[in-house]
Amino acid sequence: DAGVTQSPTHLIKTRGQQVTLRCSPKSGHDTVSWYQQALGQGPQFIFQYYEEEERQRGNFPDRFSGHQFPNYSSELNVNALLLGDSALYLCASSLHTDQPQHFGDGTRLSIL
Amino acid sequence: GQQLNQSPQSMFIQEGEDVSMNCTSSSIFNTWLWYKQEPGEGPVLLIALYKAGELTSNGRLTAQFGITRKDSFLNISASIPSDVGIYFCAGLDTSGTYKYIFGTGTRLKVLA
Numbered sequence: 001d002a003g004v005t006q007s008p009t010h011l012i013k014t015r016g017q018q019v020t021l022r023c024s025p026k027s028g029h030d031t032v033s034w035y036q037q038a039l040g041q042g043p044q045f046i047f048q049y050y051e052e053e054e055r056q057r058g059n060f061p062d063r064f065s066g067h068q069f070p071n072y073s074s075e076l077n078v079n080a081l082l083l084g085d086s087a088l089y090l091c092a093s094s095l096h097t098d099q100p101q102h103f104g105d106g107t108r109l110s111i112l
Numbered sequence: 113g114q115q116l117n118q119s120p121q122s123m124f125i126q127e128g129e130d131v132s133m134n135c136t137s138s139s140i141f142n143t144w145l146w147y148k149q150e151p152g153e154g155p156v157l158l159i160a161l162y163k164a165g166e167l168t169s170n171g172r173l174t175a176q177f178g179i180t181r182k183d184s185f186l187n188i189s190a191s192i193p194s195d196v197g198i199y200f201c202a203g204l205d206t207s208g209t210y211k212y213i214f215g216t217g218t219r220l221k222v223l224a
Contacts, residue, residue, distance in 0.1 A: 035214075040217075041216065041217075042115050042200050042214035042215050042217050043214045044115075045214075055209075056209040092154075097210045098143070098204060098206070098210045100143075101145075102157060103147075103156070103157075105153050105154045106154050
């Protein structure tokens with residue numbers, strides 16, 4: 001039974017570019033949440049998707065957007081990349097919005 | 113962004129010793145989760161707590177949901193080298209939206 005999978009594992013971009021990260025949830029899970037984890041910090045909540053809609057959002061600018069597909073997989077898009085966007089981006093899935101979340105191994109994004 | 117306070121920030125212990133760490137919040141939570149994260153990986157769910165005062169074990173790990181609902185505790189008994197990692201707590205914020213807020217982490221290093 002596959003857990004949460006994320007792609008790519010690593011990515012290098014330059015300032016001003018745009019990036020798309022992908023996530024497949026654990027089998028049977030319908031809710032996907034995205035987090036940003038800076039070095040030495042805990043994960044910071046970006047937003048959560050359920051039934052293909054953004055349900056909750058953390059304190060992140062509109063440059064961060066997402067999408068959930070009918071098969072529950074999800075994408076995180078970041079526009080106009082800044083140096084400060086360099087971080088590990090984690091995807092987590094759960095059975096519902098308030099259930100314990102299971103994480104993927106993340107995408108390490110580096111901005112030059 | 114908002115993060116919960118975890119204590120201690122880091123600790124070195126001898127193999128075989130017991131470990132205690134805690135997590136505190138200014139808000140009340142209805143669910144507490146504990147995760148472990150190792151280098152290059154996403155957080156792995158260890159224990160979930162749903163009721164004030166609840167005590168739950170997972171092998172050598174025991175976690176408690178504080179009776180004030182503003183704190184939680186994790187104990188590791190008879191530590192072994194593979195316990196090395198960063199331990200995160202997370203509380204479910206239900207004030208208007210359902211999202212998990214993570215702690216700052218406790219970095220554990222075990223000396224053989």
